[in-house]
Amino acid sequence: MKALLVLLALTGTAAADGKLGWRIGGLRAPLGERDLTTFSLGLEIEHPLACDLRIYGEYDFLWVTDRASDTMDFTGSGHRAGAGVRHRLLGATAARLIHFYVDGELGGGMVLASTPNGAVVVPHAIAGLRAGYTLHGWEPELMVRALAAEHGAGAMLGFGMLWGD
Amino acid sequence: MLAHAGNLDGVRASTVGGDLELALADQRWQYFTELGGGRAHLGDDIGGLSGRAGIGVRWIARSVQLEREGAIEMTLEAFTGVERYWWDTGARRTRPDLGAGVGWQLRWFHHITLRSTARVVFAPSDRDLAVCRGECPARMSATNAGLMAVIGVSR
Numbered sequence: 276m277k278a279l280l281v282l283l284a285l286t287g288t289a290a291a292d293g294k295l296g297w298r299i300g301g302l303r304a305p306l307g308e309r310d311l312t313t314f315s316l317g318l319e320i321e322h323p324l325a326c327d328l329r330i331y332g333e334y335d336f337l338w339v340t341d342r343a344s345d346t347m348d349f350t351g352s353g354h355r356a357g358a359g360v361r362h363r364l365l366g367a368t369a370a371r372l373i374h375f376y377v378d379g380e381l382g383g384g385m386v387l388a389s390t391p392n393g394a395v396v397v398p399h400a401i402a403g404l405r406a407g408y409t410l411h412g413w414e415p416e417l418m419v420r421a422l423a424a425e426h427g428a429g430a431m432l433g434f435g436m437l438w439g440d
Numbered sequence: 441m442l443a444h445a446g447n448l449d450g451v452r453a454s455t456v457g458g459d460l461e462l463a464l465a466d467q468r469w470q471y472f473t474e475l476g477g478g479r480a481h482l483g484d485d486i487g488g489l490s491g492r493a494g495i496g497v498r499w500i501a502r503s504v505q506l507e508r509e510g511a512i513e514m515t516l517e518a519f520t521g522v523e524r525y526w527w528d529t530g531a532r533r534t535r536p537d538l539g540a541g542v543g544w545q546l547r548w549f550h551h552i553t554l555r556s557t558a559r560v561v562f563a564p565s566d567r568d569l570a571v572c573r574g575e576c577p578a579r580m581s582a583t584n585a586g587l588m589a590v591i592g593v594s595r
Contacts, residue, residue: 295501295514297514297542297543297544314445316542316558336560336585338446338585338586350446350450350451350452351447351585410504411506411512413504413512436514438501438503438514
C-alpha cells in the first residue's frame with residue numbers, strides 16, 4: 276500500500292515541468308546477506324541542470340522472488356527510491372528527426388524489501404549507461420546499471436520511456 | 441492479453457490469459473471496466489483457472505504528437521477488482537485487489553490504439569489458508585503483492 280501512495284505522489288509531480296517516464300526492469304543484488312532477484316516497475320522524473328546534464332529522481336516497486344529453501348518458494352515485495360545525474364556521452368541525429376544517444380549516470384538510493392530473512396534496508400550507489408533515442412520529445416531507452424551495496428555488487432537492467440513537456 | 445505474477449497466501453502464483461475492456465473517454469481520462477481470466481498456477485504443482493472483474497480510471501499523463509497521424513502517450517491508471525481462482529484440487533479462492541499501473545499507447549487518430557501497461561497489484565492475504573510445503577515464513581505479510589502486464593488493441 277505504501278507503493279500506491281508513492282505512485283500517487285509522483286503522479287502529482289507529473290504536472291511539473293521536466294521529463295516524466297516509467298520503466299520495467301530486473302535487479303540482482305545482495306539484499307541483506309544474500310543475492311536476490313527482483314522485478315521492478317518504476318516511475319522517473321527528470322529536470323535539466325545544464326546543457327547535457329540532467330538530474331533525476333526515481334521510485335521502483337520491487338517484486339522479490341527466490342527459492343528460500345528446497346521445499347519453499349519465497350515471494351515478497353519492496354521499494355526502491357533513488358536520485359542521480361545523467362550526462363550525454365554520445366549523440367547523433369538522423370534525418371533531423373531522431374536523436375540517438377548514450378548517457379552515463381551516477382546516483383544512489385535506498386531499497387526497503389522483504390526477504391526470506393526478514394525486512395532489510397539497503398543503501399547503495401549506482402553507475403550506469405542508458406542508450407536510446409529521442410523522437411519529438413519521446414525517449415525510449417535501455418538501461419544497464421552496476422550497483423554497489425554493503426554486502427557486495429549487483430546489476431540492474433531496465434527498459435523505459437520518458438516523455439518531455 | 442494479460443500476465444500476472446504474484447503471491448497467493450504465501451505461495452507464488454501466476455496467470456496467463458485474456459482481458460476484455462470497455463472504456464469511456466473524457467478528454468485525457470478514461471473510465472474502464474474489465475473482465476479477464478486465464479490459466480493459473482500455484483507454486484510448481486497446482487494448476488487451475490482464474491477470473492477477474494475490475495473497474496478503473498486511466499489518465500493520459502503525457503502525449504507526443506506524431507505529425508498529424510497519431511500520438512505516443514504515457515498513461516497512469518488505478519484500479520480495483522475481484523479475483524477468483526478455481527484450482528484443479530477442488531479448492532476455491534476469492535479475493536479483492538487494488539493497484540496502479542503505468543503504460544504507453546500508440547494511437548492512430550480515428551483508427552486503433554495499441555496499449556501496453558505494467559501494473560502493481562495488491563491483495564489481502566489469508567493467513568489461515570496459507571499453503572506452505574515443508575515450512576512457512578516466520579512472518580507472512582498481510583498483503584500479497586504482484587506484477588501484471590496487459591497488452592492489447594482498442595478502437
